[in-house]
Amino acid sequence: xxxxxxxxxxxxxxxxxxxxxxxxxxxxxxxxxxxxxxxxxxxxxxxxxxxxxxxxxxxxxxxxxxxxxxxxxxxxxxxxxxxxxxxxxxxxxxxxxxxxxxxxxxxxxxxxxxxxxxxxxxxxxxxxxxxxxxxxxxxxxxxxxxxxxxxxxxxxxxxxxxxxxxxxxxxxxxxxxxxxxxxxxxxxxxxxxxxxxxxxxxxxxxxxx
Amino acid sequence: xxxxxxxxxxxxxxxxxxxxxxxxxxxxxxxxxxxxxxxxxxxxxxxxxxxxxxxxxxxxxxxxxxxxxxxxxxxxxxxxxxxxxxxxxxxxxxxxxxxxxxxxxxxxxxxxxxxxxxxxxxxxxxxxxxxxxxxxxxxxxxxxxxxxxxxxxxxxxxxxxxxxxxxxxxxxxxxxxxxxxxxxxxxxxxxxxxxxxxxxxxxxxxx
Numbered sequence: 140x141x142x143x144x145x146x147x148x149x150x151x152x153x154x155x156x157x158x159x160x161x162x163x164x165x166x167x168x169x170x171x172x173x174x175x176x177x178x179x180x181x182x183x184x185x186x187x188x189x190x191x192x193x194x195x196x197x198x199x200x201x202x203x204x205x206x207x208x209x210x211x212x213x214x215x216x217x218x219x220x221x222x223x224x225x226x227x228x229x230x231x232x233x234x235x236x237x238x239x240x241x242x243x244x245x246x247x248x249x250x251x252x253x254x255x256x257x258x259x260x261x262x263x264x265x266x267x268x269x270x271x272x273x274x275x276x277x278x279x280x281x282x283x284x285x286x287x288x289x290x291x292x293x294x295x296x297x298x299x300x301x302x303x304x305x306x307x308x309x310x311x312x313x314x315x316x317x318x319x320x321x322x323x324x325x326x327x328x329x330x331x332x333x334x335x336x337x338x339x340x341x342x343x344x345x346x347x348x
Numbered sequence: 349x350x351x352x353x354x355x356x357x358x359x360x361x362x363x364x365x366x367x368x369x370x371x372x373x374x375x376x377x378x379x380x381x382x383x384x385x386x387x388x389x390x391x392x393x394x395x396x397x398x399x400x401x402x403x404x405x406x407x408x409x410x411x412x413x414x415x416x417x418x419x420x421x422x423x424x425x426x427x428x429x430x431x432x433x434x435x436x437x438x439x440x441x442x443x444x445x446x447x448x449x450x451x452x453x454x455x456x457x458x459x460x461x462x463x464x465x466x467x468x469x470x471x472x473x474x475x476x477x478x479x480x481x482x483x484x485x486x487x488x489x490x491x492x493x494x495x496x497x498x499x500x501x502x503x504x505x506x507x508x509x510x511x512x513x514x515x516x517x518x519x520x521x522x523x524x525x526x527x528x529x530x531x532x533x534x535x536x537x538x539x540x541x542x543x544x545x546x547x548x549x550x551x552x553x554x555x
Contacts (some may be wrong), residue, residue: 161490225365237380241548243372245365284407286375
């Protein structure tokens with residue numbers, strides 16, 4: 140009889156434990172995730188004043204984050220953002236007013252950030268999951284200004300610093316929709332202006348062990 | 349066609365805004381070529397306009413038909429100089445007394461180039477097996493001609509001209525350039541507009 144009770148107890152506990160694992164979301168600890176984001180960006184500062192103030196609707200980034208502590212993850216981000224603007228009948232002064240060029244101007248920036256990042260998530264991995272983070276790395280940029288047959292192209296690497304924050308809204312146990320914002324500061328030497336722009340992104344987060 | 353489509357797709361994603369129309373390639377560049385020159389000098393009042401437009405086109409390479417009436421070009425330069433407040437000296441014997449000597453030149457350039465794509469030889473076949481291989485695509489060669497045109501207006505410092513047959517220093521020049529494309533009226537309008545623009549963007553020339 141005693142043996143039967145023990146047996147039943149084991150079975151019931153087992154079943155309930157089983158039932159629980161189906162219910163509980165995967166705990167945050169050791170949960171890694173992969174993200175793919177659609178990014179839009181708003182240029183700020185000198186980048187906006189001197190070159191392009193159009194919003195960028197073309198951006199994409201992929202991220203991978205590995206959990207190192209229950210609330211902390213490290214990872215990387217690879218991105219691509221395209222800024223572009225057309226200025227009709229624009230006169231640009233050159234060489235301190237000693238020269239000028241007039242025409243329809245086409246300004247483009249293609250920038251590719253490559254960053255390592257660290258994130259802190261608030262709370263357990265159940266339900267809505269807000270996080271903050273910081274990315275540090277480099278970016279390769281290609282900045283082009285075209286007028287008529289003339290083109291000035293600058294290609295350079297930048298040091299990048301990107302504080303960021305976001306919120307993950309789970310749609311099932313492993314997949315979330317992620318809404319986030321990143322402030323990008325790209326610092327480069329020997330260029331007329333640094334880049335600073337705000338990125339707003341919507342992405343899909345896929346968790347895995 | 350497919351290649352064009354793919355390349356448009358590819359380049360338009362990196363360069364969403366790029367020149368589309370003929371007029372998008374038009375530009376006007378002006379420069380003070382003698383930075384120390386004092387354009388505000390009140391002693392500068394007169395100009396002499398060379399009565400012939402210099403044609404820079406190389407007849408061995410390009411079609412020399414400029415289509416634009418060069419008399420209209422000269423008149424527009426004269427009009428702009430007058431508007432800027434200068435008095436013309438039209439007597440060529442007195443040309444050496446003018447403060448500015450104005451030279452106008454034009455160029456038409458036909459730039460031929462070939463682009464080719466393909467020419468994939470296919471698979472070599474099976475060694476000595478006598479199969480001919482597969483799928484030979486002949487290369488697609490396209491020869492294009494990008495025709496460009498330019499108008500150049502130069503101001504030379506007449507005051508530094510001591511005697512005849514001397515090199516006169518240039519103090520200012522403007523270059524309008526664009527695609528040599530469109531009908532006669534269009535070409536004429538764009539050329540004359542370029543001349544106006546040279547003066548608009550050089551306010552220091554105004555008396």
